[in-house]
Amino acid sequence: MATPLTAAKLLKALKDEGLTVVEHRSWRTHNRNHKGPWGPLHGVMIHHTVTSGTQNSVELCYNGHSTLPGPLCHGVIAKDGTVYLVGNGRANHAGSGDDEVLRAVINESALPADNEANTDGNRYFYGFECVNLGNGTDPWPAAQLEAIEKAAAAICRAHGWTHRSVIGHKEWQPGKIDPRGFTMDSMRERVGARLGGKPDGPAKPPASKPPAKYEPFPGASFFAAGRRSAIITAMGKRLVAEGCGRYQVGPSPDWSDADKKSYAAWQRKLGYSGSDADGIPGKTSWDKLKVPNV
Numbered sequence: 001m002a003t004p005l006t007a008a009k010l011l012k013a014l015k016d017e018g019l020t021v022v023e024h025r026s027w028r029t030h031n032r033n034h035k036g037p038w039g040p041l042h043g044v045m046i047h048h049t050v051t052s053g054t055q056n057s058v059e060l061c062y063n064g065h066s067t068l069p070g071p072l073c074h075g076v077i078a079k080d081g082t083v084y085l086v087g088n089g090r091a092n093h094a095g096s097g098d099d100e101v102l103r104a105v106i107n108e109s110a111l112p113a114d115n116e117a118n119t120d121g122n123r124y125f126y127g128f129e130c131v132n133l134g135n136g137t138d139p140w141p142a143a144q145l146e147a148i149e150k151a152a153a154a155i156c157r158a159h160g161w162t163h164r165s166v167i168g169h170k171e172w173q174p175g176k177i178d179p180r181g182f183t184m185d186s187m188r189e190r191v192g193a194r195l196g197g198k199p200d201g202p203a204k205p206p207a208s209k210p211p212a213k214y215e216p217f218p219g220a221s222f223f224a225a226g227r228r229s230a231i232i233t234a235m236g237k238r239l240v241a242e243g244c245g246r247y248q249v250g251p252s253p254d255w256s257d258a259d260k261k262s263y264a265a266w267q268r269k270l271g272y273s274g275s276d277a278d279g280i281p282g283k284t285s286w287d288k289l290k291v292p293n294v
Contacts, residue, residue: 031089094121
């Protein structure tokens, strides 16, 4: 039995476990507490969404639908392992389930078969919806499975629970099949192993790439017959990338009529015409082409 984590503590627990977390809209105050009690908490329940695509899955779980208002869980776990928080408090995810299963979760003992639907699960369980069609063939990427493991472990760690406090929807409510595509026994083994060690710590932001460096405009006189330079080759490759290449063989370091025709096509693409699209680079069009340093 445990008091529900506050929004701040839930967020911290997930991040401390090494997860990338996105706070979706007003998740901190989004709940169904006006429809029934929230807590005491006894476990974590895993589901699949029966949807594809991250954004529409997150919105569905936040909003719900005409027959089942949102939030439909507390977090949505995308295929890339990102966790989107969509609710904090009572959520429409567990429905009615078996009281003997609940007792086993509380006691952290082996689960009995779920053959009754006589107990309100929305009160007692955190819920994570995982983006998957649930058809048995939609893949579960390694990053997503790891995120499920981490999310469940984070909450268990915060409450001092073992891996036996983690169950699937199919183990709670008769007739449910989710999550489909991996076994809950295997997931509990993963969670147990993780709980045996220290949390990974907050996910590090990706290393920022150094700003791209581009060739400064060498001046119009640079582009004259007889000029040979790696800059001209780099320019030609950029023109090809922009769909303006007029080369039969390909860009070369020698300034040629093909370079001139290609650059004229780039100038026209930018909206120039007449003498302003003569194929001789000017500073404005050159800066927009972004020729990389050579």
